[in-house]
Amino acid sequence: MWWSIHASTSKAVRSEVATAAVDTAPSPAIDTPGPRLLGWKITPLTARRLTNFRANRRGYWSLWIFIVLFFFTLFADFVANDKPLVVRFDGAFYFPILTSHPETVFGGDFETEAEYSDPFVIELIEEKGWVLWPLIPYSFDTPVTDLRTPSPSPPTTQNWLGTDDQARDVTARLIYGFRISVLFGFTLTILSSIVGIASGAIQGYFGGWVDLTFQRFIEIWGSLPGLFLLIILAAVVQPTFWLLLGMMLLFSWTSLVNVVRAEFLRARNFDYVRAARALGMSNRLIMFRHV
CATH class of the missing domain: 1.20.5 (Single alpha-helices involved in coiled-coils or other helix-helix interfaces)
Known part of the structure; x- marks a missing residue:
């Protein structure tokens, strides 16, 4: 009797253990689709x-x-320009907005680039073809020669926002100015972030005399009157897009250094950073991948 009770009890225990093992066994990992932005998975x-x-x-x-x-x-060049988008002349297509063509191509007398605002050139083209102009037939520096009132002139159907004191179309200048301003800001922000993050990472990761040297240099550099230096440089040399960008970059990268430096000073002694060093990883890989 006792062995039958023992056998049934053992069988019940084994059944419960097997059931528990099945319930607690790790289920296979399922790759659930997470939120994505432009194809990139986001946290x-x-x-x-x-x-x-x-x-x-x-x-x-x-x-x-x-x-x-x-x-x-x-695409401001294709929206506001004093050159036609397409010229159809004598059975051939020309794209003055992309390439320059001498006036002799259209039956003129000069080997220089055709002046498409000249009524004589337009008449030559329209005798054997047609011209497709942009939405605004003026560039940012094109003077409007057929104004009915002295410049600055009020808005008209031809000049939607009027002209400035030099008879230039305001709408065209706004389009080009908006593009330059946004591209300048984006480029300056990206370059300043790259220089600031790299400088702060080097300071915080290595510390010691490297951090001390960089900090003293930033303190001296930050005390310079940046605005006055920019004014002096702009008066000495002809300012261009890239020159102004470089001059602004000289004084804009320091604002991000201290934040990145503090984060690297905090994280450089974490266990996973020490483990990466023990595995023989390079400092560059640890700084820009693990920290």
């Missing part, structure tokens, strides 16, 4: 921030309006 924190941003209707739609305007101004 739940970033997804929550994007959701909160979409809830702000004013900021959300302002961003889309800005993107549309910026995309529109990227």
